[in-house]
Amino acid sequence: MTQNIRHAAGSLLVVGLSGTELTRLERAWLKLIQPSGIILFRRNIIDAAQTRALLAESTTYCNPHSLRCVDIEGGTVDRLRDAIAPMPSAQAVAQAALRSGATSLMLRHGELIARETLAFGFNTTLAPVLDLALPESAAVMGTRSADATSAGVIAYARAFLSGLAAQGVVGCGKHFPGLGGGNLDTHLETPAIDRTLQQIWQEDLVPYRELAAELPMVMVNHATYPATRSGERPATASAYWVTAILLRKIGYRGLVFSDDMEMGGILKYAPMEEAAVCAIRAGIHLMEICHSPELILRAYESLIHEAEQSAAFHRLLLERAAVARRLRRSRFNKPLLRALSSVQLATLREAISQFRQEIEQEIKQERKAR
Structure with a gap:
C-alpha cells in the first residue's frame, strides 16, 4: 500500500534539473520519486545533441508516457533562442497577423516552435499564453500576451495550437x-x-x-x-x-x-x-x-x-x-x-530567422501606415 502511495506521489510531479548533464545525486532522487516528466531551461541546454541526450537519460527514471517540457512562447520566454535562433513573440506575431489579415502567420508560429521543440527532443511547449494584454499587467507580461481582447487571443491561440498539433507537439494554455x-x-x-x-x-x-x-x-x-x-x-x-x-x-x-x-x-x-x-x-x-x-x-x-x-x-x-x-x-x-542532421538544423534555423524578419517587416509597414 505504501508503495502505491509513493508511486502516485511521484507521478504527480514534473521536475527540473540543475545543469547540462545528470549528477549522481539527481539520478538517485529521480530513481526514488519516478516523476511524470522533466522540464528544462536555458541552464540545461547547449545544443540539440546534448539536450536530447539529457532528456533521453532523465526520462528513463520517469513514469511511462512522460512529459519532456520546455517554455517556448517566443520573445522574452524562449529557452532555445541561444541554441538555435530567437523566435518572435506571441504579441508581435498576433499584431502582424491580425492587422495585415495574414492569419497564416499565427499557424506558422506554432509550426516553427513545434519543429524546434521536436528537434531538441521535447514533446511539450508550455504555450500559448492566454492572458489578456491589459494595461495593469503590461510592465510584467510585456509581449507575452497576444492581444488585449479575448477574440484576438482566441484567434492567435487556436492557430498556434493547430500548428503545434500538426507536428505532434503538446501545448499548454x-x-x-x-x-x-x-x-x-x-x-x-x-x-x-x-x-x-x-x-x-x-x-x-x-x-x-x-x-x-x-x-x-x-x-x-x-x-x-x-x-x-x-x-x-x-x-x-x-x-x-x-x-x-x-x-x-x-x-x-x-x-x-x-x-x-x-x-x-x-x-x-x-x-x-x-x-x-x-x-x-x-x-x-x-x-x-x-x-x-x-x-x-x-x-x-x-x-x-x-x-x-x-x-x-x-x-x-x-x-x-x-x-x-x-x-x-x-x-x-x-x-x-x-x-535532425546538421543540414536540417541549419535549415530550421534559417526558417526561424526568415520568419522573424517577416514579422518585423509587417510591423514596420503597419507603423508607417498609421
Whole structure:
C-alpha cells in the first residue's frame, strides 16, 4: 500500500534539473520519486545533441508516457533562442497577423516552435499564453500576451495550437484564470487581482471557455482574486478555481498543470509541504517544481505523509494519479524522434530567422501606415 502511495506521489510531479548533464545525486532522487516528466531551461541546454541526450537519460527514471517540457512562447520566454535562433513573440506575431489579415502567420508560429521543440527532443511547449494584454499587467507580461481582447487571443491561440498539433507537439494554455489584471510578477510575489467573477468570466476566461476542447493542458497561476469566492487563496491552491470553475463550470477535460511551485507567488502563501497538498486537493493533476531537489523531495514526502494520515487524501492521491496517467497515455504516446542532421538544423534555423524578419517587416509597414 505504501508503495502505491509513493508511486502516485511521484507521478504527480514534473521536475527540473540543475545543469547540462545528470549528477549522481539527481539520478538517485529521480530513481526514488519516478516523476511524470522533466522540464528544462536555458541552464540545461547547449545544443540539440546534448539536450536530447539529457532528456533521453532523465526520462528513463520517469513514469511511462512522460512529459519532456520546455517554455517556448517566443520573445522574452524562449529557452532555445541561444541554441538555435530567437523566435518572435506571441504579441508581435498576433499584431502582424491580425492587422495585415495574414492569419497564416499565427499557424506558422506554432509550426516553427513545434519543429524546434521536436528537434531538441521535447514533446511539450508550455504555450500559448492566454492572458489578456491589459494595461495593469503590461510592465510584467510585456509581449507575452497576444492581444488585449479575448477574440484576438482566441484567434492567435487556436492557430498556434493547430500548428503545434500538426507536428505532434503538446501545448499548454496559461495562466488560468488570467494574469491580465495583475501588476506583480508571480515568480516573486502573490498578485491580488481585483476583478470580479463576472469580469473574469466575460473577459479573462473566454479563451479557456472557447478553446477547452483544443487545449491538451491548462496551467494554473499563483495569483489571488479577493473579489471572488477564492478570497486570499492562490488559484493553484483553490478548489474554487480549479475544480468548481475550470473542471465543472467550463467542463475542461484535459491535464491541469500548476505553474512552478517554487515561485514566490505560492511559497509566500504556504510552505512547500502545505502548498503541494493544497494543489492536489484543489484539483491539480501535475505539479511543476523546476529546480530545487530539496523542494522536490519536500513536496513528494508531504504528499506521502498526508496520504498516510488521511484516508480521504489517500483516495484522492490515487484518483489524481489515475486521471493523470490516463491523460498522459492519450497525449504523450510518441517516442523521441530521430535527431535532425546538421543540414536540417541549419535549415530550421534559417526558417526561424526568415520568419522573424517577416514579422518585423509587417510591423514596420503597419507603423508607417498609421
